[in-house]
Amino acid sequence: MTKADLVDIIAEGTGLTKVETAAVVDGLFTTMRHALKAGESIEIRGFGRFQVVQRAARFGRNPRTGEVVHIPAQKTLRFYCSKLLQDSLNRSTDER
DSSP states (O other): OOHHHHHHHHHHHHOOOHHHHHHHHHHHHHHHHHHHHTTOOEEETTTEEEEEEEEOOEEEEOTTTOOEEEEOOEEEEEEEEOHHHHHHHHSOTTTO
C-alpha cells in the first residue's frame, strides 16, 4: 500500500476530499518524524510502538572481498507490534 492508496481509502471512509485527507496524512507523518528525531517514542494503542534505538559501532565484512569494514554507530527505527495486532495477523483469513 502506498501513501496515495492510504489517502484514497481514508478519503472514501471519512467523506473528506483527497486534498484534505492528503494534508492530514502529511501532517501525521511530519509530526511523527519530528517526534522520532527528538528521541521520543510513539505508541498507538492496539497497533504498536515506534522507537528510535542507537546501534553500536561494529565491524562487518565485505562479502565480495572479505575485507573487514568499520560500520559506525547509528540510530535506527524499531517497530514493536501490539498483541492485538499480532493476534489479528495470525488469525486465519476466514475469521477476520
